[in-house]
């Protein structure tokens with residue numbers, strides 16, 4: 645089963661819309677067509693830059709999709725400060741990151757809230773990039789597999805086979821995020837294998853179609869080895885995705 649790689653930039657709370665426009669222009673100058681053909685490339689800026697990024701991508705005819713970093717599960721209503729699925733869809737957004745560890749940690753998102761957001765994403769035609777991963781303590785105490793299995797089962801509960809097949813899972817060990825410490829390619833492969841196995845337990849017919857990314861200090865120096873692993877189908881890139889030169893090299897992995 646061959647799965648098309650998916651390379652996504654998660655800018656987190658960085659870049660004004662002006663800086664975002666400059667990024668896309670510089671990225672376009674650096675990336676070669678082969679980099680954009682081999683994988684799905686997604687840029688997930690803050691909400692305030694979605695429109696600007698989408699406009700430049702369209703005018704340059706770049707084969708890049710735009711993604712949100714979060715969304716609310718209701719489609720509209722009195723939810724001050726929130727952004728809904730229909731608002732993202734109308735902007736041409738195709739993907740939405742859900743359940744990032746920073747949202748789980750700083751904004752108290754649980755597997756249950758992630759699950760209702762995943763369903764809201766599908767209801768609105770968005771593809772969720774659902775994040776899971778263990779803390780350093782959980783890893784040291786031997787709970788990596790049970791933690792990610794639990795998160796996958798509960799964050800992706802009650803979805804159809806068709807929805808599961810479209811879902812992107814991002815395995816991001818929390819201790820590797822923004823720390824410069826990457827999981828070894830083999831560790832990442834092993835845990836991603838565990839994730840695929842638990843998906844297979846619940847959705848045997850489509851588990852091989854699910855794209856599972858690795859995230860956590862991915863950079864131009866380690867992307868090739870990570871992408872050479874059989875079960876790693878892409879990367880969710882934080883810090884290195886803020887630099888158009890580095891992100892261009894990452895999407896053009898060898």
Ligand code: 13P
Pocket residue numbers: 654744816820821822823824859860861862880881882883884
């Ligand atoms: P870094 O690449 O900065 O470690 O961030 C990873 C991440 O959290 C992407 O969602």
